[in-house]
Amino acid sequence: MIRKLASKQVFVALLRGINVGKAKRVAMADLRSLVEGLGYGDVRTLLNSGNVVFSSAKGDAKAAARRVEKEIALRLGVDSRVTVIGAVELSAVVAKNPLGKIATNPSRHMVAFFPDAAGPGKLAALAVQRWSPEAIVLGVRVAYVWCPAGILESPLFKELSRQMKDGVTTRNWGTVTKLEALAAAIKC
Numbered sequence: 258m259i260r261k262l263a264s265k266q267v268f269v270a271l272l273r274g275i276n277v278g279k280a281k282r283v284a285m286a287d288l289r290s291l292v293e294g295l296g297y298g299d300v301r302t303l304l305n306s307g308n309v310v311f312s313s314a315k316g317d318a319k320a321a322a323r324r325v326e327k328e329i330a331l332r333l334g335v336d337s338r339v340t341v342i343g344a345v346e347l348s349a350v351v352a353k354n355p356l357g358k359i360a361t362n363p364s365r366h367m368v369a370f371f372p373d374a375a376g377p378g379k380l381a382a383l384a385v386q387r388w389s390p391e392a393i394v395l396g397v398r399v400a401y402v403w404c405p406a407g408i409l410e411s412p413l414f415k416e417l418s419r420q421m422k423d424g425v426t427t428r429n430w431g432t433v434t435k436l437e438a439l440a441a442a443i444k445c
Contacts, residue, residue: 265298265312267344267443269436270325271370272307272337273426281335283307291332295324299443303435307337308428310344310439318343322372338423340370342398344440351437354430355394360403366430367408369400369417376425383420388413402427 270292275283285302288309292300297311313321318341326339342350350368360366371377377395384395391413392403404411417425428436 265314266316267299267310267312267440268318268321268341269344269347269440270307270309270311270322271340271342271426271428272309272325272329273340273423275307275335275337276305281337283329283333283335283337287333288329291328292325295328297321301439301443303439304432306432308432308436310436310443312443316343319373338372338426340372340426342370344437344443346398347433347437347440350396350399351434353396354401355396356392356401356403359392360401360430362405363431363434364429365404365407367402367404367414367427368430368433369402369421369425369427371398371400371425374398376421379424380417380420383413383416393417400425 274281285305289300289302292309292311297313299312301310302308322339322341329335329337356366374397377400380395380400384393390405391411393413394401402414404414408414
């Protein structure tokens with residue numbers, strides 16, 4: 258008898274607001290343990306800011322986001338919005354970067370990740386405004402944002418944050434590409 262092995266998918270969980278300043282402190286070892294305890298495999302964290310790469314035989318990113326978010330609140334006592342994106346989708350985000358030619362500093366080139374495909378539509382009015390030298394381009398479940406003077410000095414980033422509140426989590430381009438490489442290293 259030949260038994261078909263279940264294939265796995267690779268996901269990236271992005272926790273909003275973790276380890277920024279003194280609030281919402283979470284040790285990455287605790288976060289890895291928590292995600293492993295939910296039955297996910299190949300669990301790895303990147304940096305100290307709530308980025309988790311993992312694999313699962315179940316391909317439901319929204320369910321994974323809900324499970325991780327709930328468990329972080331229960332076990333670690335931290336409320337944090339969790340957005341989960343598939344590794345394939347993350348690779349597409351990197352490949353389709355419309356700001357690659359103008360966004361020359363990866364720490365000032367941001368990607369805002371939305372929990373679902375409806376998120377970018379909430380910024381449609383913002384995206385048609387002129388922000389030069391800053392820029393925003395909407396994608397599928399993401400917004401690409403260029404803040405040449407940094408996010409603290411960015412009128413565009415301040416407005417994006419005001420409009421979206423906790424409905425979005427952002428990562429700089431350097432972190433996005435590191436997450437893509439980490440996810441690609443997990444063999445399916």
